Amino acid sequence: MADRRRINGPVGTTNPPIYDDAPEKQSEGVKVARSRPANVIRRMYLKTGVTPSASGSAYLEIESSGNGGSGLKLSCSVHGPRALPRSTPFSPHIILSTHVKFAPFATKQRRGYIRDPIERDLGTHLETALRGSIIADRWPKSGVDIIISIVEGEQDRETSKAQGIEAWDTMNALSGCITVASAALADAGIDCVDTVAGGVAALVQDAGDDAAPSIVVDPIPSEHEKVLAACCIAYLPTRQEVTNLWFKGDLPASDMDVYTQLIEKGIQASKSANRVLVDCLNETVG
Amino acid sequence: MPLDTSAYSLALLRVDGRRWNELRRIHAQIRTQAAADGSSYLEMGHTKVMCVVNGPSEPGPRRGATSGGGSGGGQSKNAEVAVNIVIAGFSSVDRKRRGRGDKHILELQSTISQALAASLHTHLFPHSTINISLHVLSQDGSLLAALINAATLACVDAGIPMTDYVAACTAGSTSTYAANDEGADPLLDMNHQEEQELPGLTVATLGDSDRVAVLVCESRVQVSRLEGMLAVGVDGCKQVREILDRVVREKGIKMIQEGTVERGVGLNDMELD
């Protein structure tokens, strides 16, 4: 679909200049290996009430990997609960609508203004994760909009798209989205059964072929040789329930133990994020 | 225009071996799908279409389908005929993806919707919608005609009252627009190759009559050619109508024989022969 609402750039392409010294650096193979312990997530900064015009809002920042890359910066605003338009049929529950949008400049590859399939997919995941936590029947006939803009997607400057790690990055983005949306919902005063937070765990293969694959939480794909599988979990700690599970990878069916461990680690990551979330909310209240 | 059709003048046979007034093989089935109110599958040569009809039913939220008949989105005195066409990406030789906003598809949808709305007794179903969903599985010319025929069959299957069959086919002419020769022959039922090179039109008529419900011509042709093409086309529609009618009757007889439908339940006048 052509974007007719904005003035687009001229047709035709230009190749960007490529400087000779870049490959040198790459070929040295300087790769920052993971320095954190396997079960510790990166530090994050969370603040609620950043958008005065919205009923609830939150901002989340996850520190960068120290690889010259960028961290993850998300801002979420919640509008509602408000009455549905008159044409909508009766609903006994609140109707959630989630929009996840990368800012055009958030990633190395420029994103357009129209949401692409990845963004829509993230929106669906987020909706599933949040719908489990909201007490939806307290607001019949109403709707709430949750809008997340990913101001900066984490991506390393040195890694190219060719390495196929983008897919894993979306999992990290989703877990951030879940956490920030949960904070914004709390800020908006929408009743939830619990605060839901996202966590990612991955089965990674580190440099050196004979090393056994290990499970790490909050993975940064570029820090590892290969990511074999990963999962993103939205978890309600007090109820000990999972509202959204997204697993992706390639695991032999006989490896159920690894799968279970991966899920457990994901939950652990989610719990860590939840602690930050609860602290942040306490701070606002107190 | 990569191909040379001059071979026609020698043997009076077309590229696929037909004579000027021959239809391609039409194969049709109705009631192909259990979940829908009406359904059909139709082949005209290599053009293959499936149709699913749902309704008349309460109008749901409108989603992208083009509607005709009732203007007020199902709020009017007549039922709304909503048509939705999906042209599968694999249907043509070279894959070409058409978005839903494609104007050509919207035009097809609107044409079929308005052609059927005039034949269906929509006034019997006020405030309701008849949803017709068409899938194109394979294309080899005469697409609009195949779509109209399939939709008609599916509406018959759905048991929606209608005046008569809306039967459609294409007609062409062997002369190109530049050549002003008088010896040009009209052709019946064009395939994709002929559509590419020769002028042609799609006609749909109502039942046995000479009354034209749809007439679409998209190529440049001398005005003097029109009469011949139209005559052949209308004649072709009558043949198509016979074929469609046979399909419906055969299915009906089979259903009575299998005991799916009791004889006499609104089928008194059906002959079991």
Next chain:
Amino acid sequence: MASSQHVLLSPAELAYLHASLSLTPPIRPDGRSPTQFRPLVAETGILPGTNGSARICFADGTEAIVGVKAEVERTRTRHDFPSLDESAEDDDDLDDNQNDVVKGDNDWVEMTVEIPGYRDDDAGTVFLSAMLSEALLADGEFTKRLWINQRFHWKLYLDILLISPPLSYPLPLLSLTTHLALLAARLPRLKSEGDEDPLFDDDWAAAPYLYPRPSEKGSKATAPAPAARPPVTLLVMAVGNNIIFDPSKEELAVADVALAVSVGESSSSTTSTTSSKPTAMDIDTEETKGHNLRLLSVRTIDPPSRLTPPGIPNASNSAYGANAGAKDTEKKKQQQEQARTAESEAVEGVWKAPRGGAKTLVMATMVQKVLEKGGVADEVLDALDGVDLN
């Protein structure tokens, strides 16, 4: 969202359905066992104009058609570091030609899902297509099949059409149809050699399958090793602790949790190359004779049950005298208290939309039931083996 279309069931019906599905063993409305699938009709090779096609019709009348079409496309050389690429690989090219690396790219596969009445950028449609392509591309092996030579590759278009209106959540139907279409897909036999412009054999009968058959005559395979097969995505749901496969629309309406589990099967030869990582468990897989299953993806599906209308217990229903004579504020307060407990606590026989998530244990069991030896995935793959591929 396609999974949460309106379910026209009353709270009482939902409560009844939920109760009967929570029994041990669960009683399903159509009398199936928890792991039993609905009968289906399948055929392949229905469209001669495609490289592979399949049609599946479920017993409830839902029907899907999948067509696979392949086009030769020039592989774009990466512009990242052209100087490096060329200088380093130019001399390698000459002697390395025989064992040059077969690489794939996820851009070589394009999948579109068409659900009648839904826009193709509708969240539900996007979710479905993301799920199906995710499973297909998960192991990175699939795109390697599309490699022709260093300069060219096949671009594979998968068009998935749902013909019928989406009566039940169409995921299993679409996935099974895609599976069959890919199994039936063939690519013309390559006649040219090396990196020259590809030339293909016109003889369609000689065209090899995209997924080679295991026990074809003349193949060099000594033992009927299990061949790689495209992934299948199964829909699993849980009510209480009961795990139910292939849920119908009505069953899904009372699900506590629904999962889409994608399972692939790789041939033993590819496993040994990909899993050079010495996972302890891999040793057993090499030995087994059955399907060599691999878990490719798991996704939570938002169950439509969350949007169902709740029933009202008699205690808080004014029609049953719940509010009769509630005039003083004291009583009103009490009433509110009652209402609150009614809202949060389940009353036997009164439907309440599920709230919160699912226990991890239930989720783990769901996945395990799919994957275990002789489990549902095994059964499904065996059953699909029975489909005649022409």
Next chain:
Amino acid sequence: MPREAEPSANEKAFLLKALQDEQIRLDGREFDQYRPLELTFGDEYGVANVSLGKTKILAKASAEVTVPFADRPLDGIFTIATELSPMAAPHFEVNRPTETEVLLSRLLEKTVRRSGALDTESLCLVAGQKCWSVRVDVHVLSHDGNLTDAACFAVVAALRHFRKPDTSMENGVLTVYTPAEREPVPLGWLHSPFCVTWSFFGDEGETALLDADWMEEQVRVASVTISLNRHGEICQIAKLGGVPVEAVALLQCTSVALTKVKEFSTYLDGKLAEDAKRRDKGGFMAELRAENDRIVG
């Protein structure tokens, strides 16, 4: 979304009764008579202002240099953009194409573009790299029925009036000249197609009218748009559904349409010649001559 206002039942009945029983149109025209057609050109090249009774349409042609489509390296780009804004009628919305708009733009596309009225090959500058992109924007200023015929006339008039900047190609260098350097050149034009729309009334579509106004369009049961040029070539026929009409009647409609198209053609030729005369001051050379009026200060 505001709905299109429908005429009342009385109005409809009155119109139909007058038409069928008295053979009279509400505005007193003959059945095959157009409302007065007027064409004016703007000061710039390529601006045509057409009014057909109360229907008013402005078409503007413009050209720019772009990259041709990869699959047609030898052709220029020619687009017709139609936008029905709320200015024409309140039920039109911006950015949400109504069915009317889609059908209108398809008709223009088939009539003008697909019939090859404009020679797109002449728009190519450097094969595969540079070409002209000619674009006609159709603005409906006032909608009182029969948009198709008026819009088609406006598009053809605008394109025939349009002049694109002259270019030259020397040693692989492409130069586009400003109007001051070189007189702009007309487009490569092959034939002028015009649309004629018949509207049908009555249960069997037995009454046929030309140039229906908005009211008549609301009541009609079917319509057919026939596009022809004055050489008697059909460019397109569209009877998109509606009540079936006798095939013979359609043939008669076509032959009447041909005479109308010839009238249009003559009218447009006359107007173009008139405008050319008005503009022709002897061209650039004339301006340089010393006889020009001097501003005496």
